[in-house]
Amino acid sequence: MTVTPSARAVSQYATTSGNLTARIALHDHGTNPQGWFAWLDERLPLSGDVLEVGAGTGRLWSQVDHRGRGLRLTLTDFSAAMCARLREVPGARVERCDATRLPFADASFDTVIANHMLYHLDEPAAALRELARVLRPGGRLAAAVNGRDHLAELDAIGPAIGRPDLVIGLHQNDVTAETAPARVAACFTDVTVERYPCDLEIPTAAPVLDYLASMAEDPLSAAQEAAARDLVQARIDAEGAYRVRKHSVLITATRGPRG
Incomplete structure (x- = not known):
């Protein structure tokens, strides 16, 4: 049975923030000393009323000083578990909602952010129309997405251990x-596009195994986990780290005047 992107997102994120936390932790092993969120902080077109859609655990706002900049921050997510985490962000308004049906009036925001979330939607075009609708004329969009080769070395592990369901793109x-x-x-x-210059060099097998566990709807068997550990450890022994290619880009754009 084919599982839609949104159904997969519900199963992964609706009742827990643990899966996303495990995936974010993997990126602590990036080769760029400037982490993703700090890199975004220098590039996000932030001003006035700011909306982040699909804000997850709110990790971005531990790096970006929204209060110091006088931003009026609104955060949304479809997941009750994520919204509970978002309510920990000081000074933020939090709304639980679908990205394709935002509960905001037209032209409510100066900036809208969609950080690594558009690929989880069944109707991304509808979401982009909503993001444009709630932006003021001249308002700015910032959207982060990944290339087709993103984390290819992690994608290769699932099929190798008899778990093709762990391939991200599926x-x-x-x-x-x-x-x-x-x-x-x-x-x-x-519309402009800038690639984040970073790969991963993971020194031990444990973060990779945690990542695979976060992806699995059904837990890995003991044999599958052992096979994954052996595969990863063999690469670490040979090369000093398990190296993974990243391909993440930040897309920025402007909402034109309304007709």
Whole structure:
């Protein structure tokens, strides 16, 4: 049975923030000394009323000083578990909602952020139209997505241990670094793309195993876990680390004047 991207997101995130936390932790082993969130902090077009859609655990706002900048921050997620985490972000308004049906009036925000979430949607075009709707004319969109080769070395582990269901792309739509700019251009102007320069060098097998466990709807068997550990450890022994390619981009764009 085919599982839609949104159904997969519900099963992964609706009742727990643990799966997302495990995946974020893997990226602590990045080769760029400037982490993803700090890199975003220098590039996000932040001003005035800011909305982050699909904000997850709110990790971005531990790096970005929204209160010091005088931003009026609104955070949304479809998941009750994530919204509970988001309510820990000081000074933020939190709404639980669907990204394709935002409970905000037209032209409510100066900036809208969609950080690594568009590929979880069944109707990404509808979500982009909603993001454009709630932006003021001249308002700015910032959306992060991944390339088709993102984390390819992690994707290779699942099939190798008899778990092809662990391949990331099987559970996502076709919004990637390669396709997203054109999709964004259908609703916005001045579209720009910048790639985050970073890969992963993971020194031990444990973070990789935690990542695989976070991806699995059914737990890995003892034999599958052992096979994964052996595969990863063999690469670490040979190369000093388990190296994984990353391919993440930040797309920014402007909401044009309304007709």
